[in-house]
Amino acid sequence: MSRTPPSAPPAARKPVGPQTRPTGVRRAFRALSRPEPYRRGPVLTASALLLGLAMLLHPRIPNRIGNLGSLVETVLPWFGVCVPLLLAGALWRRSAGAVVALLLPVSVWLNLFGGLLLDKSQPGGDLTVVSHNVGAGNPDPVRTARVLTASGADVLALEEITSRARPLYERELAKTYRYRTVLGTVGLWSRLPLSDIRPVDIETDYGPLGDAKSDAVKLTYNRALRATVTTARGPLAVYVAHLGSARVNPRAGFWTDSRDRGARALGRAVAAEPAGRVVLLGDLNGTLDDRAFASLTSRMRSAQEVAGDGFGLTWPAAFPLVRIDHVLVRGVTPRSSWSPAATGSDHLPVAATISW
Structure with missing residues (x-):
């Protein structure tokens, strides 16, 4: 005679039913409430915090070693690319700590560059200005013109x-x-009359002033000028400049000596400019986040930042990575800022409409 094993007491039975199954929200809450997810991925968490601190404290990064501070500031907007990469790693590792740490770089990046993501252009304007590094190796200057x-x-x-x-x-x-006027390697063309045209000395390596030969050499290689444009609304002082190159050198790091010297000289010229309305056009060979341009950005506004749409990257033209060509203004209001069609140059042109 077979014996049926006694059934388990009611208290030992595993309860079943929809009321006992945790929902997706409950499972996520329980997972995050455990300490383990916050201990996962310590390298990812540290990387996220370091990324945020680098963006937040970039003015304090010294330039003593290879101009590191200026190099960081040149590529500062691209630090944002690291955020989705770190987020993907954090999700893969299920690291709640890394996800929370990413709030720091996201907040700092949006504070620094979030405004550039909006289209701030407005219709109208009294004058349209365009600047373009036409490129020494441009194969078709006629098409560019x-x-x-x-x-x-x-x-x-x-x-x-x-x-x-x-x-x-x-x-x-x-x-x-x-x-029109052309002085050295820079020139200005205008539909409106030009006057008070003179070179602006942004380089001091051609010999002492007052020597006729050295003056002729300086004029031949002149890289900046100043002119007055006569408009129906009054005079407008226009500066055109092409600052020295910035290069990454394995020995010297981020080499910017010539450019920085020119930026300081240009800043002094703008500071001494008596005209109330001033526009600076040119290839500055650097981004305006770079501390080297503090003497300019403290006195002038970027048309792209005030009235542009996006970052307005200009170099290299085939795949722009940085904006080193600029329209800066003082005493006038930018209404819009954009990049005209590409030419045969390795730079993209920059344009802006301004109003009184």
Whole structure:
């Protein structure tokens, strides 16, 4: 006679039913309430915190070793690319600590650059200005001149003009612009009259002032000028500049000596400018986050930051990574800022409309 084993007492039975199954929200809450997820991925957590601190404290990064501070500030917007990479790692490791730590770099990045993600352009404007480093190796200066003419610029600044290309630019642009001046490798074309034209000394390596030979050499290699544009609303002081190059050198680090020297000289010139309305156009070979341009950014505003849409990256033209070409203003209001069509140069042009 078989015996049926006694059933388990009611208290030992595993309860079943929908009321005992934790929901997805409950499971997530229970997982996060345990200390284990916060201990996972310590390297990811530390990396997120270091990323946020680097962006937050970038002005305190010293330049004594290889100009590290300026190099960090040059690529500062790209630090944001690290956030989704770290977030993917945190989710893969199920590291709640790393996810929470990422709030720091996200907050700092949005505070620094979030405003650039918005379109701040407005219709209208009294004057359109365009600046373009046309490139010494530009294979088709004639096409470049025609593209720039089509931009609708009232005032057009060119940098890196070679002696070979200069006659081509002068011939093509003369069809639209009645007034022009070219000093060294920079030039200014305008639909409106130009006056009070003079070079701006941003380099001091050509010999002492007062020597006729050295003065001639300085003028030949001049990289900045100042002119007055006469408008119906009054005079406008326009500066055109092409600062020295910035290069990454394995021995010297981020080499910017010539550029920084030029930035300081240009800052002094703008500070001494008596005109109330000033526009600076040019290739500054650096981003405005770089501390090297403090003497300019403390006195002038970027048209792209005030009235642009996005970062407005300009170099290299094939795949822009940084904005080193700028329109800076003082005493006038930018209404819009954009990049006209690409030319044969390795830079993209920059344009802005301004109003009184």
